[in-house]
Amino acid sequence: MKNLLNEKELLNHIKDLTAIPSPSGYAEEAIAHAGRFLEEIGVEYKIANKGALIATIQGKDTNRHRLLTAHVDTLGAIVKEIKSSGRLKLTMVGGFHWNAVEGEYCTIHTAEGKTYTGTILxxxxAVHVYRNSGEVKRDEDSIEVRIDEVVKSKEETENLGISVGDFVSFNPRTEVTESGFIKSRHLDDKASVGILLHIMDVVKKNSIDLPYTTHFLISNNEEIGFGGNSNITPETVEYLAVDMGAIGDGQATDEYSVSICAKDSSGPYHYRLRQHLVELSKTHDIDYRVDIYPYYSSDASAAIRAGYDIVHGLIGPGIDASHAYERTHISSLIDTGALVLAYIQSDLV
Incomplete structure (x- = not known):
């Protein structure tokens, strides 16, 4: 399976995606980017009312379907208030800690389509002014955006066209190292979206016949909890979320293999599907780790909560420093892609 994957093409997909701002609720351009690529390779897709993309590759069995999902939406923020100083107060989009974005460059996206850069501070x-700066709690009241424009008042900021409700995206700072790491914000889950786009390309280029009609859902609201709980065809019997594997103390997941989730905060994933993924990994010499993610949920678990009668699973590349400045290794991306490719050619559980 691994010999069908192209590291350069895969990394280019991820770099292209991380360069496109797409906080939850503001992901149209990232979805459009995926759509343009699918048109190039000849994969049919549609855009759902909620803005997600659903691509479909017909299989031999059209009565029972598979669905795989990855989400293109990311963490971000929205302007909550324009302060008297002309700086901005923010409200979070998605679940992160303010210290994870403190000092980050950002972009403000106005309703009129203008963009302005700034820094989250x-x-x-200023330690020369505030003796207790290191002890101040980082929250909505203490964090602000310093805009890179000459503004000294609320009125001057408003005159730029900036207003409450404007989205704010975080600079991804994407880099690929000679040692094989890719480090960037928003690898959760643009790394997995890049994997799915590459897998669809591999299937088309190699004329691979899939045993079952397979849908690839690029969701756009996962970070706020409901990205993949709709647009599931009645014929779908298996649902595999491809999302980041969580790394930290007590975790089995690392940056060099594919992570197969046994359980997260929503409860256990389907046991037979999990074992099927393990056996596929063993058969195809794919390095894997089975793990439990304690503070996590996925589009697959959202679909279960929505009442769908499906077999659900979760795999993904191991991502270090989740919801901050993230990193993974190309070997983890390749192992994840190889498992996805093996899975979509296998029998249902």
Whole structure:
């Protein structure tokens, strides 16, 4: 399976995706980018009312379907208030800690389509002025955006066209190292979206016949909890989320293999499907880790909560420093892609 994957093409997909701002609720351009690529390779797709993309490759069995999903939406923020100083207060989009974005460059996206750059800072950043700057709690009241424009008042910021409700995206700072790491914000889950786009390309280029009609859902609201709980065909019997594997103390997941989730905060994933993924990994010499993610949920678990009668599973590349400045290794991306490719050619469980 691995010999069919192209590292350069896979990394290019991920780099292209991370360069496109797409906080949950503002992911149209990232979805459009995926759509343009699918048109190039000849894969049919449609855009759902909620904005997600659903691509379909017909299989031999059209009565029972598979669905795989990855989400293109990311963490971000929205302007909550324009302060009297002209700086901005933010409200979070998605679940992260303010210290994870403190000091980050950002872009403000106005309703009129203009963009302005800025920096996310603690109000009391200057240590020469604020003796307790290191002790201040990082929250909505202390964090602000310093806009890279000459503004000294609320009115001057408003005159730029910036207003409450404007989206704010975080600079991804994507880099690929000579040692094989890719480090960037938003590898959760643009790494997996890149994998699915590459897999669809591999299937088309190699004229691979799939045993079952297979849908690839690029969801756009996962970070806020409901990205993949709709647009599931009645024929779908198996649903595999491809999302990041969580790394930390007590975790089995690493940056060099595919992570297969046994359980997250929503409960256990389908046991037979999990074992099927393990056996596929063993058969195809894919390095894998089975793990439990304690503070996590996925589009697959959202579909289960929505009441769908499906077999659900979760795999993904191991991502270090989740919801901050993330990193993984090309070997993890390749192992994940190889398992996806083996899975979509296998029998249902």
């Amino acid at each position: 603690l109000h009391q950043t």
